[in-house]
Amino acid sequence: MGASDVRTPRERYRAQVQEEIKERAWEQIATAGASALSLNAIAKRMGMSGPALYRYFAGRDELITELVRDAYRSLADAFQARAAAGTDLDGLAQALRRWALDDPQRYLLVYGTPVPGYRAPEDTTRISGEIMAVLLDACTAEQSSAQQPRAEQSSAPRSPAGSPSPSPFDAHLAEHRAWAGEHPAPPSVLRLALAVWTRLHGVLSLELAGHFTGMGFDPAELYAAETRSLTGR
Amino acid sequence: MGASDVRTPRERYRAQVQEEIKERAWEQIATAGASALSLNAIAKRMGMSGPALYRYFAGRDELITELVRDAYRSLADAFQARAAAGTDLDGLAQALRRWALDDPQRYLLVYGTPVPGYRAPEDTTRISGEIMAVLLDACTAEQSSAQQPRAEQSSAPRSPAGSPSPSPFDAHLAEHRAWAGEHPAPPSVLRLALAVWTRLHGVLSLELAGHFTGMGFDPAELYAAETRSLTGR
């Protein structure tokens, strides 16, 4: 409520239609991929004529931009919600996987092969900064907890998580940490965050692209194993 | 030579044109992505009329199929060539990265977001089996060498490479190893191979998709760091 109470019926209707356009757009992306997104096809599915959509979006590119923005926002929200319930890396990894499987094309629109002629809007970098901040928090917590006695329980090696054994890459990151923004994480945490990102994406993207189908093993188990390689638990 | 000497001039010409069509197709994929591949556009660039291409390919789908097949074949060749010069995992990782950067769209056509309506031909599974076999060989060699004294030199932890410390995932792989074919690799090696594949792909695909641009660090350093996490060196 609040601001939405002030909206006139017309404004509410407008927002509603705009939302339905996006929903149909996602449906279409889910079946034919992002590059096949067509305003006319969306309009037809809504029982409207093509030009009607121009009341809501300046054109195809603006619609895609909006979808990309929403996708980023959605992931940032999911991350922040999970972080509020505890900043453990394991929980975050599970939240990511759930978010990805919940709508594979949404994940691929953000992290998959880029749409040919399309350029991401600027403010997505701000949102992806939020996502990175949550990840860095979790990595910081993970690393400090990994130095506690509990970590000695198993012979399982714990890197790049665990104790910050200095790596050659750390020196590089110490001098190229602009992407971490104001976050005070040390290089070993930055390194862990990048490993989390790339390893989980590696499993997820291959799974979503169908590269594991027919191989027999359970992708969820592989994902769990890779998560373990990061948390050392 | 050999078989090519028997070819009539017409056959040689035919093969030559067919090759040029593919080259133009790759050029087009490189600029606009695989889903924008157009027979007419290729023909125009070759100074031919559209229908002429139907003398060489039954249609758009067959052309894409051929490109996918060639891409797989090319990677398998690169892997086998590298393996012939030594089966070290590190060299294989470098070969993969070189192959990917050499033509990003070729990598993405194989391992990126799948082309919407397209289904890969059957024989690609055979070729990807060859690729996996080379990887499994390298992982086998890596793991046995990691058990040698040399591995003790540094405090760097070596998992999932290094000594086959049994993981929960190993039990799963022991029962789902059909994808490894006849290869006699133990579960710990299978696990290492999957980690190699997914970790390197994680870095490469995000790099090729441009997700590291503007972050400041050097993707090659990250790639090297992830390779180290696998070889434990």
Added chain:
DNA sequence: TGTACATCAGTGAACGCGCGTTCACTGATGTAC
């Protein structure tokens, strides 16, 4: 070596399709007096 025939690469016209986008318009919904 020369002629008759077969092969086959490539053309141009045509089909039907869907696309993004513009434009002038109708008609319903809201607002001001």
Added chain:
DNA sequence: TGTACATCAGTGAACGCGCGTTCACTGATGTAC
């Protein structure tokens, strides 16, 4: 409460475009006698 006007969602026709694909045809190249 009723009338005059402004706002704005949606339509239908139209523009130009490129796509994949088919078809009947031309003309050059190769083959058989």
